[in-house]
Amino acid sequence: MQLTFTEMHAPTVGLAIQVDRQLYTEQSDFQRIDVFECEEFGRFLTLDGYMMLTERDEFIYHEMMVHVPLAVLGETVRKVLVIGGGDGGCVRELCRYPHIEHIDLVEIDERVVAVCREYLPTVACNLDDPRVHILYQDGLKYIRRIEDEYDLIIIDSTDPFGPGEGLFTMEFYGNCYKALRAHGVLVNQHESPFYKGDALACQRAHRNIVHSFELSRLFQAHIPTYPSGHWLFGFSSRGVHPVRDLKADDWNARGIETRYYNTNLHKGAFYLPNYVQRLLEKVEE
Amino acid sequence: MQLTFTEMHAPTVGLAIQVDRQLYTEQSDFQRIDVFECEEFGRFLTLDGYMMLTERDEFIYHEMMVHVPLAVLGETVRKVLVIGGGDGGCVRELCRYPHIEHIDLVEIDERVVAVCREYLPTVACNLDDPRVHILYQDGLKYIRRIEDEYDLIIIDSTDPFGPGEGLFTMEFYGNCYKALRAHGVLVNQHESPFYKGDALACQRAHRNIVHSFELSRLFQAHIPTYPSGHWLFGFSSRGVHPVRDLKADDWNARGIETRYYNTNLHKGAFYLPNYVQRLLEKVEE
Structure with a gap:
């Protein structure tokens, strides 16, 4: 068989x-x-x-979503919002930072959390950390009423169709901007630049984000089980720069063991191929 | 159907x-x-x-094989040896440098060249450049009798089984070292770090190369149609460093239009994930 x-x-x-x-x-x-x-x-x-x-390659995605902003913002990150991410992978990495005091996980589907707790324990392992507060709500609605509250927002969404669709809209990114404190950073999963459908989704998301944030840069990782293996993430802020404001020595002094991320790779991840740059530049005006 | x-x-x-x-x-x-x-x-x-x-993504592989060493060595590259590469992709990119005077393409299989000329004309397009000399020989044997002759050797081989197997051996890399001039660089396709079989091949090749060259660094690219999409290349020399000796301004002044390569990405490509570094470190002693 x-x-x-x-x-x-x-x-x-x-x-x-x-x-x-x-x-x-x-x-x-x-x-x-x-x-x-x-x-x-x-x-x-x-x-x-x-x-x-x-289980084999989730470390790549989750390490890049979490350690890239943390190595920039350092100890200023006290309160974090994760939207989506019911599997617990981002929460697991966030919990490695003792200075993070509060993590809100806003997941629309309670069943995803329950299933991952049962079947993917190495991913969902920190969902019971006392700093983690799981809210079973639509992130799109949740974010509307929040203002000046989070140091970091991570959008760990599905693709931009089905339940995840609203998490790629201009309204949503605008509300994320409002929900962030002045030094805050938004990180989002940003689709892939290679296959046509993904590239269009990536372009649309970028257009909507640059409309809301003063600074928005993309970074990339090699994720073998995602389409094309070339995956992008967004890093957006009011001015905090993902490479110029990287505090590599501070991050390295923490002694966090990682399997993909390191502070050199952090810089390299922001150096995109020309064809990807062009895809993004088209919607930056 | x-x-x-x-x-x-x-x-x-x-x-x-x-x-x-x-x-x-x-x-x-x-x-x-x-x-x-x-x-x-x-x-x-x-x-x-x-x-x-x-046709869709070959530019990534060929641009990285050629422009990475050329942006380091610049005008000192006059004579180049390509081993394998009968499709003509590396030759196409090499021909964009007017200072390159002589390119030897040593391809074991005459039929690959003929088929690519007929069916892949956008790749094989520069094989008739007067600087290109095609030798239908076994690269493994060809290299044995060469000494202090090439500024750059590019090993554009198949995988390390079948006809390409010898192109991953210690004897072969040692002969490449001997065939290079003192400032010369060897670039080779170096398999992928992700799937077990590829990772072992990558490790073996690295062990054999570090045995022959004073300096050997790997760099990576996102190639969607190769296994895992995460592909590695080797850059080896007697001391020429792929990042410290990069002449970015010189390369950018040439005005060569590329779709993947740029001199920032050049640096980023050498910043490998931790799991890849560990794979390589195991065989570096």
Whole structure:
């Protein structure tokens, strides 16, 4: 028997993964949730059939989402908002910083959290940290009433269709700006520049973010199980610069062990290929 | 009808590409050569079933193989040796430098060159440049009798099995060292760090190179159609440093238009993730 999970990365290109078994499946109020087990990547989570994370390479995504802003902002980060991210991966990395006092995790789908707690314990492992407050709400609505409150907002969303769609809009990014303190930073998962559909989504998100923030830069990582393996993240602020304001020595002095992130790679991640720069410049005016 | 080409990236993971048609197939004296046409990537070349290049993303690989060493060595590069690379992609990029006087392309398989001339004209387009000399020989044997002759050697090989196997050995790298002039640089395709088999090949190649060269650093690029999308290249020399000796202003003054490479990305490409550094450090003693 061969059981194959295929995620289409483009209309005619797919990554096919031979699966040992489907550990879980459910149609929640918001989306279809599946957990599979396979030889190459261990367990992996899909939402509406889209790859969210695998045990094998989730460290890349989560380390880049969290340590990049933390190495810039350092101890000024006390209160953090994570929108989406019900798997707990971003929370796990955030909990490694003792100076972070409060983490609000706003996840629309309670079932994602429950499923990850049960099936992905190495990812969801810090969701019970006393600093973590899980709010089962729509991030889009939650953020509307917040002002000047967070030092860091992380948008760990799904793709810009289905439940995650609103998290790529101008209204939403504008509200994130308002919810951040003056020195604050917004980090968001920003899709991929390569396949046409992803590149358009990336461009649209960038257009909406540069409309709201004084400074907005993209950074990249190699994530093998995401379409094209070339994934982008956004770093936006009122002026805090992701490379010029990097406090590499301070971060290195913390002794946080990472498998992907380091402070040299931090700088390199912001040096984008020309074709990606051009894609973004088109919407920057 | 659905015609699907699948390249296995690991024993249980494959990239599946829907193909419009197979344009060409041949069993040469050395390997099976195929050219396919598909919607997403245009035409693509496989050797023994392994993806060599696609029209859509070959610029990434070829720009990184050529412009990285050229931006370091500048006008001191007069004579270049390309081993493998019968598709002509590296030659195409090399020909953009007027100061390069002589390019030897040593390709074991005459049929690869002929097929690429016919089916991949945007890649093979500069093979008739008067500076290009094509030698249909085994690179492994060719290099043995060369001493102190080239300013730059580019190993544009297939994977380390089949006809390309010898191009990853200690003997071969030692002969490359001998064939280079004192200021010379060796650049090689260096496999991927992610999937087990590739990572082992990468480690083995690195062990063999550090045995021969005083300085050896790896750099990376996002190549969507290669396994994991995270591809490595080697930069080896007797002391010329790929980042400290980068002459960014000189390179930018040349006005060479690129779609992936730029001199900032050049630096960033050498900042590797921790897990890749550890993989390499294990064999550096």
